[in-house]
Amino acid sequence: MNVSRNSKQFFTTQLVDWHHTANDRSLPWKQEKDPYKIWLSEIILQQTRALQGLPYYLKFTEAYPTVKALAKAKDEDAFRLWQGLGYYNRCKNMLATARIIAGELKGKFPQTYEGLLELKGIGPYTAAAIASFAFGRHNAVVDGNVYRVLSRYFGIDSPIDSTEGKKEFAGLAQELLYKNDSAAYNQAIMDLGATVCTPASPKCSDCPLQKHCTAYKQELTTLLPVKVKKTAVSTRYFHYVLLTSGDKLWIRKRTESDIWQNLYEPYLVEHTHSLDVTTLAAHPSYKALKLKAVPEYEGSLKQRLTHRIIETRFFNAPVKKGTQLPELQGEWVPVSALKNYGFPKTIVSFLEKKLYF
Ligand code: SF4
Numbered sequence: 001m002n003v004s005r006n007s008k009q010f011f012t013t014q015l016v017d018w019h020h021t022a023n024d025r026s027l028p029w030k031q032e033k034d035p036y037k038i039w040l041s042e043i044i045l046q047q048t049r050a051l052q053g054l055p056y057y058l059k060f061t062e063a064y065p066t067v068k069a070l071a072k073a074k075d076e077d078a079f080r081l082w083q084g085l086g087y088y089n090r091c092k093n094m095l096a097t098a099r100i101i102a103g104e105l106k107g108k109f110p111q112t113y114e115g116l117l118e119l120k121g122i123g124p125y126t127a128a129a130i131a132s133f134a135f136g137r138h139n140a141v142v143d144g145n146v147y148r149v150l151s152r153y154f155g156i157d158s159p160i161d162s163t164e165g166k167k168e169f170a171g172l173a174q175e176l177l178y179k180n181d182s183a184a185y186n187q188a189i190m191d192l193g194a195t196v197c198t199p200a201s202p203k204c205s206d207c208p209l210q211k212h213c214t215a216y217k218q219e220l221t222t223l224l225p226v227k228v229k230k231t232a233v234s235t236r237y238f239h240y241v242l243l244t245s246g247d248k249l250w251i252r253k254r255t256e257s258d259i260w261q262n263l264y265e266p267y268l269v270e271h272t273h274s275l276d277v278t279t280l281a282a283h284p285s286y287k288a289l290k291l292k293a294v295p296e297y298e299g300s301l302k303q304r305l306t307h308r309i310i311e312t313r314f315f316n317a318p319v320k321k322g323t324q325l326p327e328l329q330g331e332w333v334p335v336s337a338l339k340n341y342g343f344p345k346t347i348v349s350f351l352e353k354k355l356y357f
Contacts, residue, residue: 007212011153012178012185018208019188025195029057030187035109035134036067042126043094047087050194056085067109070095071102079262079342086305086345088261093121113139124170132182140173141186142166145193150176151225152197155214159228235309237274240347241267241286241295245319245332251341252330259305260344266314267328274311288326291317299353303346312346 027050029041040060044053059081064070070078075095082091097119101109109130110116116127124142131137140146147160150169158165178185196203204216215221243250243266251264269275269285280286281294295315303310319325333341338351 007154008176010212011209012176014208015188015192016178016181016185018192019184022208023188023191023195025191027054033134035130036070037061038130038133039067039109039122039126040070040094042129043090043121044085046090046126048085053085056082066107067098068102068107070098073098075262076340076342080340083263083342083348084345088259088263090121092262096120097122109134111135111137113137129186132186136183138177138179138182140170140177140182141190142170142173143190143193145190145197146173147225148199149189149193149197149209152202152215152221153209153213155218155220155224157224157226160225161227161229165226233307233309235311237271238310238312239269239271239275239280239283240265240312240314240350241269241280241289241317242298242314243267243289243317243319243325245321247335248332249335249338250319250328250330250332251338252328259308259310262342263344264341265343265347267317267330274313277315280315289317290326291319291323293317293320299350301346301349303344310346312350314350 027041029037032038032041041053041057044056044060048056060070063077063081064073073095075092078095079088079091082088085091100119101107110118111131112135113127113131116122116130117124122130128139128141131139132141147169150156150172151158151160154172156168156172158168160166160169173189176185192207192209196207197209202221204210204213204221207213207216210216215224249266251266254260254263254265267289269280269283271283275283277295277297286295295317298314298316300311300313303312343351
Protein backbone atom coordinates (compact mmCIF):
# COMPACT_ATOMS: atom_id res chain seq x y z
CA MET A 1 0.00 0.00 0.00
CA ASN A 2 1.35 3.37 -0.94
CA VAL A 3 -0.74 6.06 0.63
CA SER A 4 0.20 9.70 0.63
CA ARG A 5 0.31 11.72 3.79
CA ASN A 6 -2.29 14.05 2.26
CA SER A 7 -4.68 11.20 1.71
CA LYS A 8 -4.31 10.12 5.36
CA GLN A 9 -4.78 13.68 6.59
CA PHE A 10 -7.85 14.07 4.41
CA PHE A 11 -9.25 10.84 5.85
CA THR A 12 -8.92 11.89 9.49
CA THR A 13 -10.02 15.48 9.00
CA GLN A 14 -13.05 14.61 6.90
CA LEU A 15 -14.11 11.87 9.23
CA VAL A 16 -14.02 14.02 12.37
CA ASP A 17 -15.71 16.89 10.54
CA TRP A 18 -18.47 14.57 9.30
CA HIS A 19 -18.94 13.34 12.87
CA HIS A 20 -19.55 16.86 14.15
CA THR A 21 -21.75 18.02 11.29
CA ALA A 22 -23.61 15.09 9.74
CA ASN A 23 -23.34 12.00 11.93
CA ASP A 24 -26.86 11.56 13.29
CA ARG A 25 -26.58 7.97 14.46
CA SER A 26 -28.18 8.08 17.86
CA LEU A 27 -27.64 5.33 20.42
CA PRO A 28 -27.92 5.68 24.21
CA TRP A 29 -24.33 4.61 24.88
CA LYS A 30 -22.86 7.26 22.59
CA GLN A 31 -21.15 10.12 24.48
CA GLU A 32 -21.15 7.80 27.50
CA LYS A 33 -18.18 8.31 29.82
CA ASP A 34 -19.01 5.69 32.42
CA PRO A 35 -16.64 2.75 31.72
CA TYR A 36 -19.21 0.28 33.10
CA LYS A 37 -21.88 1.33 30.61
CA ILE A 38 -19.41 1.45 27.71
CA TRP A 39 -18.19 -2.02 28.63
CA LEU A 40 -21.74 -3.34 28.94
CA SER A 41 -22.73 -1.94 25.54
CA GLU A 42 -19.61 -3.37 23.88
CA ILE A 43 -20.17 -6.85 25.35
CA ILE A 44 -23.82 -6.80 24.24
CA LEU A 45 -22.89 -5.60 20.75
CA GLN A 46 -20.31 -8.33 20.08
CA GLN A 47 -21.92 -10.45 17.35
CA THR A 48 -25.17 -8.51 17.79
CA ARG A 49 -26.58 -5.65 15.73
CA ALA A 50 -27.06 -2.33 17.51
CA LEU A 51 -30.85 -2.29 17.16
CA GLN A 52 -31.15 -5.83 18.46
CA GLY A 53 -28.78 -5.08 21.36
CA LEU A 54 -30.47 -1.82 22.38
CA PRO A 55 -33.34 -3.27 24.49
CA TYR A 56 -30.84 -5.54 26.28
CA TYR A 57 -28.60 -2.59 27.09
CA LEU A 58 -31.59 -0.72 28.52
CA LYS A 59 -32.76 -3.74 30.54
CA PHE A 60 -29.29 -4.36 32.00
CA THR A 61 -28.58 -0.74 32.90
CA GLU A 62 -31.97 -0.50 34.58
CA ALA A 63 -31.59 -3.74 36.55
CA TYR A 64 -27.88 -3.23 37.30
CA PRO A 65 -26.98 0.48 37.11
CA THR A 66 -23.42 -0.04 38.37
CA VAL A 67 -20.73 -2.67 38.07
CA LYS A 68 -21.18 -3.41 41.79
CA ALA A 69 -24.88 -4.08 41.25
CA LEU A 70 -24.08 -6.43 38.37
CA ALA A 71 -21.49 -8.21 40.48
CA LYS A 72 -24.16 -8.94 43.07
CA ALA A 73 -26.65 -10.28 40.49
CA LYS A 74 -27.71 -13.90 40.71
CA ASP A 75 -26.42 -15.83 37.68
CA GLU A 76 -29.94 -17.03 36.92
CA ASP A 77 -31.35 -13.50 36.84
CA ALA A 78 -28.60 -12.19 34.55
CA PHE A 79 -28.96 -15.15 32.18
CA ARG A 80 -32.69 -14.58 32.03
CA LEU A 81 -32.16 -10.94 31.02
CA TRP A 82 -29.62 -12.11 28.43
CA GLN A 83 -32.09 -14.60 26.98
CA GLY A 84 -32.38 -14.25 23.20
CA LEU A 85 -28.96 -12.64 22.65
CA GLY A 86 -27.11 -15.94 22.20
CA TYR A 87 -23.40 -16.57 22.86
CA TYR A 88 -24.06 -17.10 26.55
CA ASN A 89 -20.36 -17.23 27.33
CA ARG A 90 -20.41 -13.47 26.93
CA CYS A 91 -22.83 -13.20 29.84
CA LYS A 92 -20.82 -15.67 31.93
CA ASN A 93 -17.56 -13.78 31.33
CA MET A 94 -19.31 -10.48 31.95
CA LEU A 95 -20.47 -11.62 35.40
CA ALA A 96 -17.01 -13.00 36.25
CA THR A 97 -15.37 -9.73 35.23
CA ALA A 98 -17.93 -7.60 37.09
CA ARG A 99 -17.12 -9.57 40.26
CA ILE A 100 -13.37 -9.07 39.82
CA ILE A 101 -13.84 -5.33 39.27
CA ALA A 102 -16.25 -4.98 42.20
CA GLY A 103 -14.02 -7.07 44.49
CA GLU A 104 -10.29 -7.03 43.73
CA LEU A 105 -10.39 -3.69 41.91
CA LYS A 106 -12.74 -2.04 44.43
CA GLY A 107 -15.29 -1.08 41.78
CA LYS A 108 -12.83 0.77 39.53
CA PHE A 109 -12.09 -0.19 35.93
CA PRO A 110 -8.42 -0.13 34.89
CA GLN A 111 -7.78 3.12 33.05
CA THR A 112 -5.32 1.87 30.45
CA TYR A 113 -5.67 -0.28 27.35
CA GLU A 114 -3.16 -2.79 28.73
CA GLY A 115 -4.87 -2.96 32.14
CA LEU A 116 -8.28 -3.48 30.55
CA LEU A 117 -6.94 -6.26 28.32
CA GLU A 118 -6.10 -8.31 31.40
CA LEU A 119 -9.78 -8.68 32.27
CA LYS A 120 -11.67 -11.77 31.13
CA GLY A 121 -13.84 -11.24 28.07
CA ILE A 122 -12.18 -7.91 27.17
CA GLY A 123 -10.29 -8.11 23.89
CA PRO A 124 -8.37 -5.43 21.96
CA TYR A 125 -11.51 -3.83 20.51
CA THR A 126 -13.38 -3.46 23.82
CA ALA A 127 -10.22 -2.37 25.65
CA ALA A 128 -9.61 0.38 23.05
CA ALA A 129 -13.26 1.49 23.20
CA ILE A 130 -13.28 1.82 27.00
CA ALA A 131 -9.81 3.40 27.11
CA SER A 132 -10.71 6.07 24.56
CA PHE A 133 -14.38 6.75 25.34
CA ALA A 134 -14.13 6.69 29.14
CA PHE A 135 -10.56 7.79 29.78
CA GLY A 136 -9.61 9.75 26.64
CA ARG A 137 -6.67 7.44 25.87
CA HIS A 138 -5.17 7.37 22.40
CA ASN A 139 -6.19 3.87 21.37
CA ALA A 140 -7.84 3.23 18.01
CA VAL A 141 -10.72 0.78 17.86
CA VAL A 142 -10.69 -1.83 15.11
CA ASP A 143 -13.96 -3.67 14.51
CA GLY A 144 -15.73 -4.92 11.38
CA ASN A 145 -16.81 -1.39 10.46
CA VAL A 146 -13.28 -0.06 10.77
CA TYR A 147 -11.83 -2.89 8.64
CA ARG A 148 -14.37 -2.13 5.94
CA VAL A 149 -13.83 1.64 5.84
CA LEU A 150 -10.03 1.36 5.90
CA SER A 151 -9.77 -1.44 3.35
CA ARG A 152 -12.04 0.40 0.91
CA TYR A 153 -10.68 3.90 1.35
CA PHE A 154 -7.03 2.83 1.13
CA GLY A 155 -7.66 -0.06 -1.28
CA ILE A 156 -6.06 -2.64 1.03
CA ASP A 157 -6.66 -6.24 0.03
CA SER A 158 -4.79 -7.92 2.92
CA PRO A 159 -7.23 -10.44 4.45
CA ILE A 160 -8.79 -8.97 7.57
CA ASP A 161 -8.83 -12.42 9.22
CA SER A 162 -5.11 -13.09 8.72
CA THR A 163 -2.50 -12.30 11.38
CA GLU A 164 -0.61 -10.04 8.98
CA GLY A 165 -3.78 -8.29 7.85
CA LYS A 166 -4.90 -7.66 11.42
CA LYS A 167 -1.53 -6.17 12.26
CA GLU A 168 -1.55 -3.95 9.20
CA PHE A 169 -5.05 -2.60 9.87
CA ALA A 170 -4.38 -2.09 13.59
CA GLY A 171 -1.19 -0.14 12.78
CA LEU A 172 -2.95 2.03 10.20
CA ALA A 173 -5.93 2.70 12.49
CA GLN A 174 -3.57 3.81 15.24
CA GLU A 175 -1.65 6.06 12.85
CA LEU A 176 -4.84 7.74 11.63
CA LEU A 177 -6.23 8.40 15.13
CA TYR A 178 -7.10 12.03 15.79
CA LYS A 179 -5.14 12.64 18.97
CA ASN A 180 -7.02 15.83 19.94
CA ASP A 181 -10.18 13.80 20.34
CA SER A 182 -9.67 10.04 20.10
CA ALA A 183 -13.20 9.30 21.27
CA ALA A 184 -14.80 11.40 18.51
CA TYR A 185 -12.56 9.81 15.87
CA ASN A 186 -13.31 6.26 17.06
CA GLN A 187 -17.03 6.95 17.17
CA ALA A 188 -16.92 8.55 13.73
CA ILE A 189 -15.22 5.67 11.93
CA MET A 190 -17.50 3.07 13.51
CA ASP A 191 -20.61 5.10 12.68
CA LEU A 192 -19.49 5.78 9.12
CA GLY A 193 -19.00 2.04 8.62
CA ALA A 194 -22.39 1.26 10.16
CA THR A 195 -24.43 3.89 8.31
CA VAL A 196 -22.61 4.96 5.11
CA CYS A 197 -19.85 2.51 4.17
CA THR A 198 -22.15 -0.45 4.75
CA PRO A 199 -21.27 -4.03 3.71
CA ALA A 200 -23.77 -4.06 0.83
CA SER A 201 -24.64 -0.99 -1.26
CA PRO A 202 -22.46 1.61 0.47
CA LYS A 203 -23.82 5.16 0.17
CA CYS A 204 -20.77 6.58 -1.58
CA SER A 205 -22.66 9.65 -2.79
CA ASP A 206 -23.20 10.68 0.87
CA CYS A 207 -19.69 9.79 1.98
CA PRO A 208 -17.28 12.49 3.14
CA LEU A 209 -14.33 10.30 2.02
CA GLN A 210 -15.46 9.76 -1.56
CA LYS A 211 -13.00 12.21 -3.17
CA HIS A 212 -9.94 10.09 -2.32
CA CYS A 213 -11.55 6.70 -1.79
CA THR A 214 -9.71 3.98 -3.73
CA ALA A 215 -12.61 1.51 -3.78
CA TYR A 216 -14.97 4.18 -5.08
CA LYS A 217 -12.61 5.38 -7.79
CA GLN A 218 -11.66 1.88 -8.92
CA GLU A 219 -15.10 0.30 -8.42
CA LEU A 220 -13.83 -2.15 -5.81
CA THR A 221 -16.47 -1.72 -3.12
CA THR A 222 -17.94 -5.19 -3.65
CA LEU A 223 -14.47 -6.80 -3.51
CA LEU A 224 -13.25 -5.18 -0.28
CA PRO A 225 -12.58 -6.08 2.45
CA VAL A 226 -11.07 -9.50 1.74
CA LYS A 227 -11.37 -12.56 3.98
CA VAL A 228 -9.39 -15.80 3.63
CA LYS A 229 -11.53 -18.18 5.56
CA LYS A 230 -14.96 -19.16 4.45
CA THR A 231 -16.72 -20.45 7.53
CA ALA A 232 -18.38 -23.80 7.04
CA VAL A 233 -21.90 -23.90 8.40
CA SER A 234 -22.90 -27.21 9.94
CA THR A 235 -26.31 -28.37 11.11
CA ARG A 236 -27.15 -29.98 14.45
CA TYR A 237 -30.37 -31.85 15.00
CA PHE A 238 -31.98 -31.48 18.42
CA HIS A 239 -35.07 -33.46 19.40
CA TYR A 240 -36.73 -32.22 22.56
CA VAL A 241 -38.93 -34.69 24.40
CA LEU A 242 -41.40 -32.75 26.54
CA LEU A 243 -41.79 -34.95 29.59
CA THR A 244 -44.88 -33.71 31.37
CA SER A 245 -46.53 -34.89 34.53
CA GLY A 246 -49.66 -33.07 35.68
CA ASP A 247 -48.83 -29.39 35.33
CA LYS A 248 -45.07 -29.97 35.49
CA LEU A 249 -42.42 -30.11 32.78
CA TRP A 250 -39.06 -31.82 33.24
CA ILE A 251 -36.09 -29.56 32.44
CA ARG A 252 -32.35 -29.59 33.04
CA LYS A 253 -29.52 -27.09 33.00
CA ARG A 254 -27.00 -27.34 30.13
CA THR A 255 -23.75 -27.43 32.05
CA GLU A 256 -21.46 -28.78 29.30
CA SER A 257 -19.08 -26.51 27.43
CA ASP A 258 -21.28 -26.17 24.37
CA ILE A 259 -23.81 -23.74 22.93
CA TRP A 260 -26.44 -22.50 25.37
CA GLN A 261 -24.29 -23.27 28.39
CA ASN A 262 -26.12 -22.53 31.69
CA LEU A 263 -29.51 -22.33 30.01
CA TYR A 264 -32.33 -24.82 30.57
CA GLU A 265 -33.86 -27.32 28.18
CA PRO A 266 -36.32 -30.24 28.14
CA TYR A 267 -35.04 -33.80 27.65
CA LEU A 268 -32.71 -33.76 24.61
CA VAL A 269 -32.00 -36.41 22.04
CA GLU A 270 -29.36 -35.18 19.62
CA HIS A 271 -28.73 -37.13 16.46
CA THR A 272 -26.74 -36.79 13.23
CA HIS A 273 -29.92 -36.21 11.26
CA SER A 274 -33.56 -35.43 11.83
CA LEU A 275 -35.72 -38.12 13.49
CA ASP A 276 -39.44 -38.72 13.13
CA VAL A 277 -41.76 -40.25 15.72
CA THR A 278 -40.81 -43.84 14.87
CA THR A 279 -37.06 -43.36 14.61
CA LEU A 280 -37.03 -41.24 17.77
CA ALA A 281 -38.95 -43.94 19.68
CA ALA A 282 -36.26 -46.43 18.62
CA HIS A 283 -33.36 -44.14 19.59
CA PRO A 284 -31.32 -45.42 22.60
CA SER A 285 -31.67 -42.08 24.45
CA TYR A 286 -35.45 -42.21 24.14
CA LYS A 287 -35.60 -45.91 24.98
CA ALA A 288 -33.54 -45.18 28.13
CA LEU A 289 -36.58 -43.30 29.45
CA LYS A 290 -38.51 -46.60 29.49
CA LEU A 291 -41.73 -44.84 28.52
CA LYS A 292 -44.48 -47.05 27.18
CA ALA A 293 -45.97 -44.30 25.00
CA VAL A 294 -44.68 -43.33 21.57
CA PRO A 295 -43.77 -39.62 21.42
CA GLU A 296 -46.14 -37.26 19.62
CA TYR A 297 -44.68 -34.76 17.14
CA GLU A 298 -45.47 -31.18 18.17
CA GLY A 299 -43.60 -28.95 15.76
CA SER A 300 -40.16 -27.80 14.62
CA LEU A 301 -38.09 -24.63 14.56
CA LYS A 302 -34.83 -23.65 12.94
CA GLN A 303 -32.27 -21.29 14.43
CA ARG A 304 -29.26 -19.99 12.58
CA LEU A 305 -26.18 -19.20 14.68
CA THR A 306 -22.95 -17.83 13.15
CA HIS A 307 -21.39 -21.16 12.18
CA ARG A 308 -24.28 -23.46 12.78
CA ILE A 309 -27.88 -24.20 12.10
CA ILE A 310 -29.87 -25.81 14.89
CA GLU A 311 -32.85 -27.77 13.67
CA THR A 312 -35.11 -28.45 16.58
CA ARG A 313 -38.08 -30.78 16.75
CA PHE A 314 -40.39 -31.01 19.74
CA PHE A 315 -42.24 -34.14 20.87
CA ASN A 316 -44.81 -34.60 23.56
CA ALA A 317 -44.35 -37.48 25.99
CA PRO A 318 -46.73 -37.31 28.97
CA VAL A 319 -45.48 -39.45 31.84
CA LYS A 320 -48.30 -41.53 33.28
CA LYS A 321 -48.79 -41.56 37.05
CA GLY A 322 -46.72 -44.29 38.65
CA THR A 323 -44.22 -44.53 35.74
CA GLN A 324 -40.70 -44.95 37.10
CA LEU A 325 -38.33 -42.77 35.09
CA PRO A 326 -34.62 -43.56 35.28
CA GLU A 327 -32.58 -41.22 37.44
CA LEU A 328 -32.33 -37.98 35.45
CA GLN A 329 -30.19 -34.95 36.29
CA GLY A 330 -32.86 -32.30 36.17
CA GLU A 331 -36.01 -31.04 37.84
CA TRP A 332 -39.79 -31.01 37.48
CA VAL A 333 -40.98 -27.43 37.25
CA PRO A 334 -44.59 -26.19 37.32
CA VAL A 335 -45.45 -24.69 33.94
CA SER A 336 -46.38 -21.40 35.63
CA ALA A 337 -42.81 -21.11 36.98
CA LEU A 338 -41.00 -21.75 33.67
CA LYS A 339 -40.69 -18.03 33.02
CA ASN A 340 -38.26 -17.85 35.94
CA TYR A 341 -35.74 -20.00 34.06
CA GLY A 342 -33.42 -18.97 31.22
CA PHE A 343 -34.03 -20.92 27.99
CA PRO A 344 -32.48 -20.64 24.51
CA LYS A 345 -34.47 -18.50 22.08
CA THR A 346 -35.76 -21.50 20.10
CA ILE A 347 -37.20 -23.15 23.19
CA VAL A 348 -38.74 -19.90 24.39
CA SER A 349 -40.47 -19.47 21.00
CA PHE A 350 -41.86 -22.97 21.22
CA LEU A 351 -42.98 -22.68 24.85
CA GLU A 352 -44.65 -19.37 24.02
CA LYS A 353 -46.59 -21.02 21.22
CA LYS A 354 -47.69 -23.71 23.66
CA LEU A 355 -48.81 -20.88 25.95
CA TYR A 356 -46.44 -22.03 28.68
CA PHE A 357 -45.14 -18.46 28.98
S1 SF4 B 1 -16.70 6.35 -0.80
FE1 SF4 B 1 -17.95 4.55 -0.62
S2 SF4 B 1 -16.53 2.84 -0.41
FE2 SF4 B 1 -15.39 4.71 -0.06
S3 SF4 B 1 -15.38 4.92 2.17
FE3 SF4 B 1 -17.10 6.10 1.36
S4 SF4 B 1 -18.86 4.74 1.40
FE4 SF4 B 1 -17.00 3.48 1.65
